[in-house]
Amino acid sequence: MSGLAVAVAHPNIALSKYWGKRVGSGNFPAVPSLSVTLSGLSTRTVVQFDQALSADHLELSGRRADEVAEGRAVALLDRVRQASGIACFARVESVNDFPTASGLASSASGFAALALASARAAGLDWDAARLSDLARRSSASAARSLFGGYVELDAGPPSPTDADTLQARPLAPVHHMPLVVLVCVTTEGAKSVGSTEGMRATLETSPYASAWLDFAPRLHARLRAAVLSADLPEVGRLAESSALAMHASAIAAGVVYWTPPTLAAIAAVKALRESGLTAYATVDAGPHVKVLVARTDADAVGDAMRRVPGVLRVIEARPGAGARCVDGGVAS
Numbered sequence: 001m002s003g004l005a006v007a008v009a010h011p012n013i014a015l016s017k018y019w020g021k022r023v024g025s026g027n028f029p030a031v032p033s034l035s036v037t038l039s040g041l042s043t044r045t046v047v048q049f050d051q052a053l054s055a056d057h058l059e060l061s062g063r064r065a066d067e068v069a070e071g072r073a074v075a076l077l078d079r080v081r082q083a084s085g086i087a088c089f090a091r092v093e094s095v096n097d098f099p100t101a102s103g104l105a106s107s108a109s110g111f112a113a114l115a116l117a118s119a120r121a122a123g124l125d126w127d128a129a130r131l132s133d134l135a136r137r138s139s140a141s142a143a144r145s146l147f148g149g150y151v152e153l154d155a156g157p158p159s160p161t162d163a164d165t166l167q168a169r170p171l172a173p174v175h176h177m178p179l180v181v182l183v184c185v186t187t188e189g190a191k192s193v194g195s196t197e198g199m200r201a202t203l204e205t206s207p208y209a210s211a212w213l214d215f216a217p218r219l220h221a222r223l224r225a226a227v228l229s230a231d232l233p234e235v236g237r238l239a240e241s242s243a244l245a246m247h248a249s250a251i252a253a254g255v256v257y258w259t260p261p262t263l264a265a266i267a268a269v270k271a272l273r274e275s276g277l278t279a280y281a282t283v284d285a286g287p288h289v290k291v292l293v294a295r296t297d298a299d300a301v302g303d304a305m306r307r308v309p310g311v312l313r314v315i316e317a318r319p320g321a322g323a324r325c326v327d328g329g330v331a332s
Ligand code: DP6
Pocket: 013, 014, 016, 017, 018, 019, 027, 033, 105, 107, 108, 138, 139, 140, 141, 142, 195, 196, 197, 283, 284, 285
């Protein structure tokens, strides 16, 4: 064991959204979700266990992380220490090549990379499923970024305990559909309400919480079938529907992630669709709009989205690989 490992992971975009947790411990989702892991955006994380350290040390993009982020990382490192028997602290350096904590799924790629790098640095030879369970305990969407292509995560058991496990599993490979995801960035800043807090408020106070919990699994089953039959327009329709229902339930709890550019971008996608292009919108816990497009329409849709007022830039992403070790780290 070298004590050091480097991992790269990509964010994923949920087509069928995870929004809401089971009551109980262990961070179990209340609804199933289905995502596509993206290339074109990545997190690179270095973990080194070092006997000279007197505490864990976390740097995000070259800056010491705040207490909340550090606390979440330490909780994951504690699980790795417990499983491996390692007694020393770790230095963690993580760099994203896209805006952090703004609804671009940085916690998904961040915790997937941290789970893999810290487990390997500690000498744990866990497979992707076990690493996925480890990542899920920190951020449920991160469970999906361990795998590439189209990935599914079930809802947790009705009354979970810490002893229960739940991991994502791959559903279809990277080249399954000619999908391009155009990430329309509307702000470079961090979001005001994190997804953990946003979903807690939704389930506790939204008048539409039970409607969402009833709708999400039914939508998920249809979307799963559409992915398996590689029906891209149907996948797009259902993904847009999942995002709109999730935000409707959140907005009714006062959790509003949308800004004027979000609405302008959603309207632009609708207009492009009416003009005959295959384009559908999805939005996570932030103001950015991700447009799901057929590869043949990507240039035309990208040009149109760049002209939408408030869209700062458009990142073209495609289905990509799962988390992996790099730079001489032990292969995942
Ligand atoms: C809107 O995985 O960030 O992106 O488990 O509390 O860390 P925690 O939440 P997180 O929530 C992601 C919410 C979402 C939808 C999704 O990715 O499925």
